[in-house]
Amino acid sequence: MNVSEIVRTRRAVRSFSDRPVKKEQVESVLRVAANAPSGSNIQPWHVYVMSGAFLDKALVEIRDKLYTGKLEAPEFPTYPEPLQEPYRTRRSECGERMYGALNIAREDKSSRVKQVMKNYEFFGAPVGLIITMEANMGESQALDIGIFAQTVMLAAREQGLDTCPQVSWTLWPRAVKEAVGIPVDQKVMLGMAMGYANSEEPVNRIEHPREPVSSFAVFRGF
């Protein structure tokens, strides 16, 4: 696959097969992704890669905290409040497309919550990644993290692996840091499920449309 094909065929995958992923495969993906650019090449990312018994134990520990019902204070907001148009509509349409693929009705709140909670199982993926940076880093470094994360996802695709980027983990920074062994002076920026998609599952076949270039790019001087 060339770069365009890799970019176009990457999908947020939310159902994974049991097929295991070796440490060497993830290392190889990360070796490629390490070439991502960052401001002044500071490479502010830290990646915690979990699998096997460690992952199972960490997920149980985190789940126990989540099910106490006490919300944590996130280290940064996921969206501005209120989220203005057109983003608000795009966000709700994205959700409806997903619940539609899963046959979950709008009123079926308990099934919707169950689906959201699958985030905290990495959607059954054999590998879970938590990406962090030092807590005193700023927006510019958050940009570096985003570029790095996309590079991880594309490098994974090249190796036939699928991913789901997950901001959900940032809602529970204390639980995640304790279970994974992440220093408290690091900020949880993103989680990522990694493995092989159950490609026939409708939830993995959602086509989220993209806006045309003319809607977001302004060309001057051409």
Ligand SMILES: Cc1cc2nc3c(=O)[nH]c(=O)nc-3n(C[C@H](O)[C@H](O)[C@H](O)COP(=O)(O)O)c2cc1C
């Ligand atoms: C920074 C970021 C955070 C995301 N967080 C979540 C998440 O917590 N849970 C989830 O199911 N999907 C999450 N997604 C996936 C998006 O919903 C998905 O990328 C978007 O709907 C476009 O679909 P596609 O990736 O399949 O093209 C996230 C994506 C990004 C880039």
